Amino acid sequence: MPHAPILVWFQSDLRLADHRALQAALAAGAPVIPVFILDDSAAGSWVPGGASRWWLHGSLTSLARDLEHRGSRLILRRGGTLAELHKLVTETGALAVHFSRRYEPAARMLEDEVKSGLDPIGVACKRFGGSLLFEPESVRSKTNDVYKVFTPFWRAACAGDTPRLAAAAPKRLPTPATWPVSDKLETWGLLPTSPDWAGGLRDGWTPGETGAQEQLTLFMADALTAYKEDRDRPDRPGTSRLSPHLHFGEISPAMIWHEIKATQTMQPRTEASAAKFLAEIGWREFSYHLLFNFPHLPETAFRADFAGFPWRDDAARLRAWQRGETGYPIVDAGMRQLRQTGWMHNRVRMVVASFLVKHLLIPWQAGEAWFWDNLVDADLASNAASWQWVAGCGADAAPYFRIFNPMTQGEKFDPDGGYVRTFVPELAKLRTDYIHAPWTAPALELAAAGIKLGKTYPHPIVDHSEARDAALAAFQSLKVAAS
DNA sequence: TTTTGAGTTGTTCGA
DNA sequence: GTCGAACAACTCAAA
Numbered sequence: 251m252p253h254a255p256i257l258v259w260f261q262s263d264l265r266l267a268d269h270r271a272l273q274a275a276l277a278a279g280a281p282v283i284p285v286f287i288l289d290d291s292a293a294g295s296w297v298p299g300g301a302s303r304w305w306l307h308g309s310l311t312s313l314a315r316d317l318e319h320r321g322s323r324l325i326l327r328r329g330g331t332l333a334e335l336h337k338l339v340t341e342t343g344a345l346a347v348h349f350s351r352r353y354e355p356a357a358r359m360l361e362d363e364v365k366s367g368l369d370p371i372g373v374a375c376k377r378f379g380g381s382l383l384f385e386p387e388s389v390r391s392k393t394n395d396v397y398k399v400f401t402p403f404w405r406a407a408c409a410g411d412t413p414r415l416a417a418a419a420p421k422r423l424p425t426p427a428t429w430p431v432s433d434k435l436e437t438w439g440l441l442p443t444s445p446d447w448a449g450g451l452r453d454g455w456t457p458g459e460t461g462a463q464e465q466l467t468l469f470m471a472d473a474l475t476a477y478k479e480d481r482d483r484p485d486r487p488g489t490s491r492l493s494p495h496l497h498f499g500e501i502s503p504a505m506i507w508h509e510i511k512a513t514q515t516m517q518p519r520t521e522a523s524a525a526k527f528l529a530e531i532g533w534r535e536f537s538y539h540l541l542f543n544f545p546h547l548p549e550t551a552f553r554a555d556f557a558g559f560p561w562r563d564d565a566a567r568l569r570a571w572q573r574g575e576t577g578y579p580i581v582d583a584g585m586r587q588l589r590q591t592g593w594m595h596n597r598v599r600m601v602v603a604s605f606l607v608k609h610l611l612i613p614w615q616a617g618e619a620w621f622w623d624n625l626v627d628a629d630l631a632s633n634a635a636s637w638q639w640v641a642g643c644g645a646d647a648a649p650y651f652r653i654f655n656p657m658t659q660g661e662k663f664d665p666d667g668g669y670v671r672t673f674v675p676e677l678a679k680l681r682t683d684y685i686h687a688p689w690t691a692p693a694l695e696l697a698a699a700g701i702k703l704g705k706t707y708p709h710p711i712v713d714h715s716e717a718r719d720a721a722l723a724a725f726q727s728l729k730v731a732a733s
Numbered sequence: 734t735t736t737t738g739a740g741t742t743g744t745t746c747g748a
Numbered sequence: 749g750t751c752g753a754a755c756a757a758c759t760c761a762a763a
Binding site for chain 1: 754755756757759760761762
């Protein structure tokens with residue numbers, strides 16, 4: 251008697267290599283039916299934004315093509331997840347659903363719903379890990395507490411078992427006698443139409459498993475050795491740019507881990523850079539660990555005393571920040587890079603986040619929401635944990651007095667102004683001496699660069715040192731209120 | 734149970 | 749220009 255098929259339900263694990271749910275299905279010797287279900291109702295209040303949907307389209311295209319090369323298909327369905335899985339089970343006679351587990355609160359609820367809907371009708375729901383190096387349940391302190399500080403978390407995690415790597419991508423997938431019907435991806439409307447704002451995204455990214463592999467190879471060849479220093483330079487290609495690939499599971503953290511560890515004859519400099527890079531993967535792990543244990547992380551300050559923080563709801567200033575019109579070049583360059591490319595350099599993310607939260611005193615949730623809508627790597631865990639970190643209200647957060655100075659940060663990390671010139675072209679001709687503080691330039695210099703402050707480029711919307719004092723006072727009020 | 738050392742990414746001020 | 753201290757205290761994690 252032929253095996254009943256197994257549904258492999260893809261979510262944010264859009265790859266064929268190091269995929270345990272898929273490997274287990276293959277090991278069972280059954281026909282495999284790969285499925286992706288678009289179900290915005292299951293996302294809770296965190297429905298993916300435009301940039302994320304653009305990426306998803308590319309990633310699904312790539313996965314479908316990779317499956318077709320292996321004699322298989324990707325079945326696309328849109329609607330309630332349980333209902334669609336239920337239909338697929340009926341249509342195909344499948345007796346099992348395999349999937350990679352997720353950690354977001356809404357995804358965990360969905361997983362429970364699917365399990366309790368399918369188990370009673372004799373369809374085995376099998377859950378597999380692999381989207382993290384370390385499952386959240388497996389990292390606990392000696393007293394079995396959840397870690398709230400990164401360094402001990404990462405030390406303990408790394409001291410445990412080496413992350414496992416599942417098999418490489420299969421050469422062929424066993425197919426069912428008949429395929430269930432599939433939606434056409436084009437009908438899902440994941441791509442922008444009018445206006446087509448995705449041009450800058452198309453230029454810079456290649457969604458999909460192959461693109462992810464190529465990006466890792468490129469990074470390891472070109473940037474890993476200098477990563478420790480260059481990762482802070484937005485004017486250089488010093489970072490891995492793997493974040494969206496990781497978010498969609500086109501590459502697994504275990505694959506990255508093992509590739510880095512396998513690098514032979516590491517120079518001390520490369521060794522230090524590799525450790526630093528893996529620690530960045532570690533921050534991703536830590537963010538998931540926090541989200542898993544504190545499901546309200548995306549909405550509510552981790553530190554309870556922040557409930558009384560004197561935030562200012564200032565729509566005009568928020569809009570200026572979003573549009574990259576704050577008058578601080580490094581901030582504006584970052585915000586425009588985000589809009590144009592769907593991504594922002596990590597160093598600049600900290601600068602713009604600090605500016606929103608501390609210079610403008612606008613709630614971190616507003617920045618979190620904007621990033622969520624505009625980043626191709628928008629990730630609930632990393633986004634929430636990082637915004638809370640900057641705001642100072644998170645676990646293991648930045649100290650309140652750490653208020654980035656946008657001029658100093660620019661001079662330090664974009665010393666020639668190349669990054670600013672790329673994304674704030676109206677300042678491109680300004681001498682480097684003034685590129686991070688155009689309002690300090692003599693009138694002659696501004697005129698020579700074709701800049702009219704207040705016309706072609708805004709005056710600073712707040713004065714740095716006044717804003718700094720106000721932020722310190724706001725944090726002071728928190729302390730007074732607590733005592 | 735108590736103690737101790739440490740905690741991603743910075744800025745400013747004054748010597 | 750460079751350098752060290754102050755910025756606050758608190759919580760966490762392990763000994």
